[in-house]
Amino acid sequence: MWQIISSAPFDRDLELAVIDEDGPHALVFPCRRILNGWMNAATKERLDIHPTHWRQWAGDGAG
Structure with missing residues (x-):
C-alpha cells in the first residue's frame, strides 16, 4: 500500500x-x-527526484 512521501522512513529500502x-x-x-x-x-x-509516494521495497533483496 502506498504511503505519502512525508512519512517515508530513513534506513530502509x-x-x-x-x-x-x-x-x-x-x-x-x-x-x-x-x-x-x-x-x-x-x-x-x-538521486535528483521528487517522489510523491513510497512503500516497502519488495524486490530482489538488493540494498
Whole structure:
C-alpha cells in the first residue's frame, strides 16, 4: 500500500513513485531516504527526484 512521501522512513529500502513527463510510475530500483533527498540503495548514488509516494521495497533483496 502506498504511503505519502512525508512519512517515508530513513534506513530502509523503499519503492518510490514519481510523476514525470510520461505520468506516474514506480522506480525499478530500491531507494533510501537521506538527509536532503534520496539515493539509489544499490549504487549509493544521490538521486535528483521528487517522489510523491513510497512503500516497502519488495524486490530482489538488493540494498
